[in-house]
Amino acid sequence: MERHDRIVPARGGTVVSSKTNRRNFLRVGVATGAAAMAAPWILPATARGANERIVLGGIGVGNMGSGLVRSFARSCDIAAISDVYLPRAEQVAESVGAKLVYQDYRQLLDQKDIDAVIIATPHGWHALNCIHAAQAGKDIYCEKPLTYSILEGRRVVQAVRKYDRVLQTGSQQRSGSHEYNGCMHVRNGAIGKLTHVFASNYHSPMEPVWPREEIPEGLDWDRWCGAAEPPPFNFVIWDNRSNPSWVSIRPFSGGEVTDWGSHGLDMAQWGLGMDDSGPEEVWTEGEPFTPLDSTPEAPGGRHRGVNAPQVFMRYPGDIVMQLSGGPGNSGVRFVGEEGSITVTRGRFQSDPAELAAEPLSDPEVQLYRSTNHHNDWLQCIKERRDPVANVEVGHRSATVCHLMNIARWVSQVTGETGQRLKWDAVNERFTNSPEANQFLDRPRRNGYELPDQV
Known part of the structure; x- marks a missing residue:
């Protein structure tokens, strides 16, 4: 050609x-x-x-x-x-x-x-x-x-x-039957009043320190980098199947926090009924965040990086989400006064077991039911209505992921942990931390600015 x-x-x-x-x-x-x-x-x-x-x-x-x-x-x-x-x-x-x-x-x-x-x-x-x-x-x-x-x-x-x-x-x-049933049970009180949610301790992204390699013919590396200042091209950054790949590198991704967290923390949002809102506080415990360089000698691994300090969030109703002790990177465990429900990819189970075994009788809360994620979107295009993971849902779930990274990055800036960062989910700003608000967006190269008005 x-x-x-x-x-x-x-x-x-x-x-x-x-x-x-x-x-x-x-x-x-x-x-x-x-x-x-x-x-x-x-x-x-x-x-x-x-x-x-x-x-x-x-x-x-x-x-x-x-x-x-x-x-x-x-x-x-x-x-x-x-x-x-x-x-x-x-x-x-x-x-x-x-x-x-x-x-x-x-x-x-x-x-x-x-x-x-x-x-x-x-x-x-x-x-x-x-x-x-x-x-x-x-x-x-x-x-x-x-x-x-x-x-x-x-x-x-x-x-x-x-x-x-x-x-x-x-x-x-959101289109899985087990995930739907699990969140339906949580929303309809099967485990009583919620007190805690346990999610995974996702890794934050690394910084790339890789030598320059020849750019493949036909690749516009400058444009591929978008708003980020282009680092030297290296195959293991560009290729998504490599170690660590761009999905673990901060200029291009929020690391495992936003990649897998967009699945696991999305389940938390669904089960908590927070699709148009989010937590009220976020804080860290342990030693402040120390960034990790990804190098040829120590690549760090795909979906790997720093997963400290530990992050906590408090939702309305005094429900605390702990970002550790969860059932895996695709889901969460909801804990209530009468038991617990675990929702992960393709799996829904409870403790005691009979809670999951019992079908809901005339549930008051009805969640959007989709059995095929792709077909749901196509049908909604024809009918001009919102699908199960509509734009607000996607934004709010991603926001929870971003809050996890921001809490860690603030600890690096301040040199301390434990500060309760107050999150205003309506105006989407922190009310008590200028350090946290500086991470609501990222630096951009000329020509890739985010429009003030769309």
């Missing part, structure tokens, strides 16, 4: 250009949003037949994204693929019959025949991907965690609501 100045011959003979630089990134994004407001590109619900196939585009098709695109290709038409690594984009596009390939995702968003997009880029890209997609009139399936920071999450919620989009967060345990 012949290329000239990043001009990519797409499948079927159409030629699309990926030539964009960091200087005009924001300008192009604003133009995309203006076009979206001028003319809605998605068919209204009344114009979409019940059996009409939805047309999708894939943004970011690495390890997770390629699997998602291929899964959705069974029931949808995949029109275009975008990835900053062009050889991978071309390979995935060929496998699903997509006719267009882009290195710049905003060109994919310009395609008026695309109804919705699947976003599986590195976590630091999710916010701009989602905001631009909403502005372009596309519905969104975004991998978890929804965003890299708390402020980013609120901006994404605002964009999705403003442009009336349907967003499903990739927190697929």
Whole structure:
């Protein structure tokens, strides 16, 4: 396949250009949003037949994204693929019959025949991907965690609501039968008044200290890094299947805290009924946080890093969540005055055992019931309603993860633990810690700014 100045011959003979630089990134994004407001590109619900196939585009098709695109290709038409690594984009596009390939995702968003997009880029890209997609009139399936920071999450919620989009967060345990039944039992008082929640002691991200390697042909490393200052390219940072991979590196991810925590702490939020809120306090105990460098001699491991000091949170009703002693990284254990319920991926059990064995009789609280995470999103697109892991749910669950990292980072700044950081879940700010508020967002390179107004 012949290329000239990043001009990519797409499948079927159409030629699309990926030539964009960091200087005009924001300008192009604003133009995309203006076009979206001028003319809605998605068919209204009344114009979409019940059996009409939805047309999708894939943004970011690495390890997770390629699997998602291929899964959705069974029931949808995949029109275009975008990835900053062009050889991978071309390979995935060929496998699903997509006719267009882009290195710049905003060109994919310009395609008026695309109804919705699947976003599986590195976590630091999710916010701009989602905001631009909403502005372009596309519905969104975004991998978890929804965003890299708390402020980013609120901006994404605002964009999705403003442009009336349907967003499903990739927190697929919300569509699991065991997880649903477990949280239904908790919400309907099967273990009495809740007192504690036990979750995993997730690892915070590491700092990359790796030597420079040659950038693979067809990879735009500068754009891959997004808002973060680009470290020297190294394969083990870029490749998601490597050790440690970007998912454990702070410029690109919140580490295991936000990656696996987006599953386990999402179960805590669901079982506590906090889908539009969160904890009131967060604090640490033990020695202050000491960052860890990931080096060739001591990579640290995938989903590994520092998991100290220990973190605690207090929810309304004086329910304390301890971020240790949990049943595994995909779930939590709820403890009440009459027993406990454990909810993890594909598993729901109680102590005493008969609590889980007894079906709920006429439960007062009814949770959203989804049996297939992907199909739930597609059906909600047709019916123009919120899915089980809607944008507010994704944002609030990711926020709990971010609070865990922030509590640790504050202990590093102050040199002490034990301070009760007061969290205002309505205004999404700490009321007693300027040190904590500085971590509500992250530094950004010019051209990758988060819009004040979406």
